Amino acid sequence: xxxxxxxxxxxxxxxxxxxxxxxxxxxxxxxxxxxxxxxxxxxxxxxxxxxxxxxxxxxxxxxxxxxxxxxxxxxxxxxxxxxxxxxxxxxxxxxxxxxxxxxxxxxxxxxxxxxxxxxxxxxxxxxxxxxxxxxxxxxxxxxxxxxxxxxxxxxxxxxxxxxxxxxxxxxxxxxxxxxxxxxxxxxxxxxxxxxxxxxxxxxxxxxxxxxxxxxxxxxxxxxxxxxxxxxxxxxxxxxxxxxxxxxxxxxxxxxxxxxxxxxxxxxxxxxxxxxxxxxxxxxxxxxxxxx
Amino acid sequence: xxxxxxxxxxxxxxxxxxxxxxxxxxxxxxxxxxxxxxxxxxxxxxxxxxxxxxxxxxxxxxxxxxxxxxxxxxxxxxxxxxxxxxxxxxxxxxxxxxxxxxxxxxxxxxxxxxxxxxxxxxxxxxxxxxxxxxxxxxxxxxxxxxxxxxxxxxxxxxxxxxxxxxxxxxxxxxxxxxxxxxxxxxxxxxxxxxxxxxxxxxxxxxxxxxxxxxxxxxxxxxxxxxxxxxxxxxxxxxxxxxxxxxxxxxxxxxxxxxxxxxxxxxxxxxxxxxxxxxxxxxxxxxxxxxxxxxxxxxxxxxxxxxxxxxxxxxxxxxxxxxxxxxxxxxxxxxxxxxxxxxxxxxxxxxxxxxxxxxxxxxxxxxxxxxxxxxxxxxxxxxxxxxxxxxxxxxxxxxxxxxxxxxxxxxxxxxx
Numbered sequence: 001x002x003x004x005x006x007x008x009x010x011x012x013x014x015x016x017x018x019x020x021x022x023x024x025x026x027x028x029x030x031x032x033x034x035x036x037x038x039x040x041x042x043x044x045x046x047x048x049x050x051x052x053x054x055x056x057x058x059x060x061x062x063x064x065x066x067x068x069x070x071x072x073x074x075x076x077x078x079x080x081x082x083x084x085x086x087x088x089x090x091x092x093x094x095x096x097x098x099x100x101x102x103x104x105x106x107x108x109x110x111x112x113x114x115x116x117x118x119x120x121x122x123x124x125x126x127x128x129x130x131x132x133x134x135x136x137x138x139x140x141x142x143x144x145x146x147x148x149x150x151x152x153x154x155x156x157x158x159x160x161x162x163x164x165x166x167x168x169x170x171x172x173x174x175x176x177x178x179x180x181x182x183x184x185x186x187x188x189x190x191x192x193x194x195x196x197x198x199x200x201x202x203x204x205x206x207x208x209x210x211x212x213x214x215x216x217x218x219x220x221x222x223x224x225x226x227x228x229x230x231x232x233x234x235x236x237x238x239x240x241x242x243x244x245x246x247x248x249x250x251x252x253x254x255x256x257x258x259x260x261x262x263x264x265x266x267x268x269x270x271x272x273x274x275x276x277x278x279x280x281x282x283x284x285x286x287x288x289x290x291x
Numbered sequence: 292x293x294x295x296x297x298x299x300x301x302x303x304x305x306x307x308x309x310x311x312x313x314x315x316x317x318x319x320x321x322x323x324x325x326x327x328x329x330x331x332x333x334x335x336x337x338x339x340x341x342x343x344x345x346x347x348x349x350x351x352x353x354x355x356x357x358x359x360x361x362x363x364x365x366x367x368x369x370x371x372x373x374x375x376x377x378x379x380x381x382x383x384x385x386x387x388x389x390x391x392x393x394x395x396x397x398x399x400x401x402x403x404x405x406x407x408x409x410x411x412x413x414x415x416x417x418x419x420x421x422x423x424x425x426x427x428x429x430x431x432x433x434x435x436x437x438x439x440x441x442x443x444x445x446x447x448x449x450x451x452x453x454x455x456x457x458x459x460x461x462x463x464x465x466x467x468x469x470x471x472x473x474x475x476x477x478x479x480x481x482x483x484x485x486x487x488x489x490x491x492x493x494x495x496x497x498x499x500x501x502x503x504x505x506x507x508x509x510x511x512x513x514x515x516x517x518x519x520x521x522x523x524x525x526x527x528x529x530x531x532x533x534x535x536x537x538x539x540x541x542x543x544x545x546x547x548x549x550x551x552x553x554x555x556x557x558x559x560x561x562x563x564x565x566x567x568x569x570x571x572x573x574x575x576x577x578x579x580x581x582x583x584x585x586x587x588x589x590x591x592x593x594x595x596x597x598x599x600x601x602x603x604x605x606x607x608x609x610x611x612x613x614x615x616x617x618x619x620x621x622x623x624x625x626x627x628x629x630x631x632x633x634x635x636x637x638x639x640x641x642x643x644x645x646x647x648x649x650x651x652x653x654x655x656x657x658x659x660x661x662x663x664x665x666x667x668x669x670x671x672x673x674x675x676x677x678x679x680x681x682x683x684x685x686x687x688x689x690x691x692x693x694x695x696x697x698x699x700x701x702x703x704x705x706x
Contacts, residue, residue: 041672042387043366060704061697062679128532149477149534151686238477238534239686240679254363256675257387258705 029270032263040259053264063265065240066248069155073244074223076159077166081219082212084163085170090200092171093178103175106168114165118232121161122148151241154234158226158242161233166222170215177211178204213280220276224269245269317604318347321593322368323379324361326354333624340611346604351375369393374596377608380426382417382667383674385594389420395597397424400606404613409631411654413661414590426592427612428630430622431650433586434556434662435488435579438542438563443470443551444575451577455492455521458580462528465551473525474541474550477534479678481541482522482685483664485554487587488579489521495585495658502663505673505706511699519684519691525554526685534686545574554579556589556665560626560642576642578649585658586649589665590630676705 039049057063088106092099109117124130125148135143147153181204189199227246234242236251245265253262319341325334331352338348353361362384368374374393388394401407401424410418410428418426444451447464465472475481491498493514501509509515530550533541542562544550553559563574570576578585593612595605611617618629623638628646632654636647653659661667666674680701684694 043370043391056704061701122535126532146531149532151688235478235535237479237682237686239479239682239688241686241688251675254366255359255671256705257671 032266035259035263036267038260040263042257042259044259049260053260057261057264057268060261062240062243063245063248066243066245066265069242070224070244072155073159073162073226074220076156077162077223078216078219080159080163081167081170082215084167085215086174086205086208088167088171089174089178090204092175103172107172108168109165110169112165114162114226114229115232117161117165118229121157121164122233125157125160148234149238151238154238154242158230158233162223162226162229165229166219170219173211173215173218174208177208181207213283217276217280221273224272224276245272317345317601317607318349319376319604319608320349320351320599321377321379321608322351322353322361322365322375324353324355324358325379326352330625333621336617336620337611340614340617341608344607344611346607349376369596374599376599376605377593377595379429380592380594381589381665382661383670384666385417385426385592386420387670388594389425393596394420394425395595395602395605397427397595397606397609400424400609404610406613406631409633411630411632411650411659413588413654413659414630417590417661417667418592426594427609428590428592429612429618430625430627431588431590431630432556432558432627432662432665433588433646433650434484434664435491435582435585435587436557436559437488437552437554437577437579438545438559439552439575439577440545440548440550441571441573441575442548443468443545447551451575452580453577453583455581459524462551466528470548471530471544471550472528472552474544474553475525475529475533476536476538476541477682477686478537479675479682480664481538481555482682483674483678484556484662485525486518486522486681487662487664488554488582489525490518490663491585491587491660492521492579492581493518495660498585498587498660502677503660503668505669505702507699507703510702511695515695515698516691519689519694522681522685523691526687556662557626557628557642557646564626564640570641576645584649584652584656585660586653587660587662587667588650589662589667591627592630672705673702676701 034046035044036053037049037051038045038047092103092106096102125145127133127146127149132143132145135145148157185203185207186199189203194202225246226244227250230236230242230244230247236243236247246269249262249265249269251262252258252265256262323334325331334350338350341348353364355361358379358381361379365375365378380388385394406418406424406427407415411431414428414431418424418428439451443465444461446468447461450457450461452458452461462472475485490502497509497514500506501512501515538553538555538559539562541550541553542555542559543566545553546563546566546568557576560570560576563570568574593609595609613631615629615631615634618631618634619638622629623643626643628639628643628650632651634647636644639647650659663669663674663677668674669677677698680689680694680697683689683697684691689697
């Protein structure tokens with residue numbers, strides 16, 4: 001009896017969530033995939049049309065802008081977050097005073113939703129009421145900072161707000177990694193006469209490889225699904241200069257009555273995410289096997 | 292004995308409460324986005340009228356100016372098989388839903404009340420599908436208006452412009468006086484609203500063939516290049532901090548005298564009135580210079596979903612919507628004009644009277660067109676493709692020639 005229970009209890013407990021995920025995640029992925037092969041407009045239609053939505057999507061100027069913006073945003077966001085996060089973590093790891101006070105200060109932006117971050121940065125960057133106008137009031141008349149109103153630079157303001165929000169979180173991941181490194185290794189290197197910089201470059205940072213990988217995967221999927229930040233910060237403007245694939249997907253599916261194209265763009269985003277997650281899972285599983 | 296009395300009175304109260312709920316058994320659930328103060332008050336007028344007919348009102352407001360959020364909710368509810376009884380709708384949305392076979396036929400009440408004779412035919416094109424009435428129009432907004440601050444106009448010479456050249460010289464004079472000549476908010480729909488007026492000022496024929504018939508020669512032709520050139524000229528009179536600004540903040544700039552004028556639909560009038568300004572003495576309303584005699588409109592309508600709620604209640608609601616008393620009361624508050632041409636104009640202010648007279652004249656002259664910016668010339672997909680080009684050009688991404696060429700390819704891609 002006991003054995004029987006031991007065998008079945010985990011399965012029974014897991015079954016509902018397994019079933020829900022199967023339907024509401026994987027089921028709807030398949031549904032979206034099918035919609036991308038139909039000519040759905042306002043409401044879903046189920047008449048199979050073939051692959052023609054895909055070349056049509058990549059012919060759209062609007063989609064090219066969105067993908068281009070994602071490339072700029074994604075690369076800068078991941079790179080800058082990682083660098084700032086790593087630097088902060090290394091500095092906080094120097095056994096400084098009041099670390100317990102400083103750490104949450106850097107981490108708390110992560111507790112805000114992107115909507116709050118976006119709105120706050122929208123006001124802060126607005127030349128009429130934000131930084132520029134404050135500087136003018138303080139007497140620095142020639143100060144000029146209107147990136148959020150400039151179609152070439154607006155995407156970089158999205159990067160700024162996103163980096164501000166996420167680098168503290170990356171810092172926490174690296175800090176955990178640093179705390180996991182055995183202090184004896186550092187002592188041994190110091191006895192061998194290695195400088196502090198050399199210890200970090202040759203020993204510590206290479207040992208943080210798993211933390212780098214996790215940070216990359218988390219930041220990359222945050223970048224691809226970025227929606228709320230852009231909506232709150234610029235609403236895709238000026239013009240359409242800061243559209244991202246996620247905002248494209250929403251507007252084509254729900255506002256422009258082009259559900260087929262919207263579903264197609266959702267599938268492309270899914271493929272992007274898979275192309276990041278699958279190599280990650282693969283390398284994780286392989287290293288598990290090896291150890 | 293006491294018991295008997297109790298039973299009797301209980302039974303009596305049961306019967307009473309039953310009949311009371313019976314009177315309101317025909318509820319209408321109404322999905323709309325009239326949530327701001329004045330609009331909500333206007334909806335109250337309709338609610339009271341229906342209560343008088345014994346029809347209960349289940350309110351389902353979804354906030355959000357253009358109704359995008361409401362339309363998204365509607366799709367979700369219809370897909371789930373739980374459509375509301377009546378829904379506020381705009382232009383092509385009505386036709387799209389009617390094409391899905393989702394809307395109830397209102398022919399009986401329309402015939403009984405003679406809607407055909409009093410509703411402008413350009414509006415009927417949206418209220419009818421396949422010759423059948425499927426929606427009851429509440430109001431007509433027109434978009435080719437310019438709202439000018441009286442004091443700024445007086446300082447700039449005092450004459451309201453009637454042609455494009457006069458408009459430019461007034462804007463120049465305002466610029467010389469040190470104010471922002473043109474208050475504008477950098478959102479795609481606002482630029483498109485301005486474009487409505489600019490395109491119409493280049494001729495009714497051009498407007499119709501480019502933005503309604505989607506004739507490729509007109510879409511990419513010399514007049515379209517000229518339209519974009521004019522948009523570029525207007526851009527030069529807008530301050531640099533315009534991007535993302537809401538339309539009512541742009542109106543506030545005109546009200547406070549920081550800016551000279553705003554090109555916006557007649558809902559802007561509400562902002563001026565709320566600030567205590569009087570038409571004629573504090574602000575001036577004119578048609579976009581060069582579009583006198585023509586009107587680009589958008590119209591809020593109520594469509595009924597078939598199979599949700601009783602058709603008697605739906606017909607009662609449609610009839611209340613078309614009631615001239617309601618149309619007058621509602622539109623005085625809303626800033627728009629009645630959707631039927633036989634409503635007396637005595638309750639309206641100067642701009643409202645002018646709007647009603649213009650509507651009737653344009654209807655008679657065949658120069659009443661749907662507004663492209665507000666989804667009354669082409670379906671949402673093509674409208675947004677045009678938005679993309681107009682806003683990209685306004686933000687300096689295209690030259691006028693490139694924009695005209697892009698207009699052709701963007702529209703072709705969205706068809």
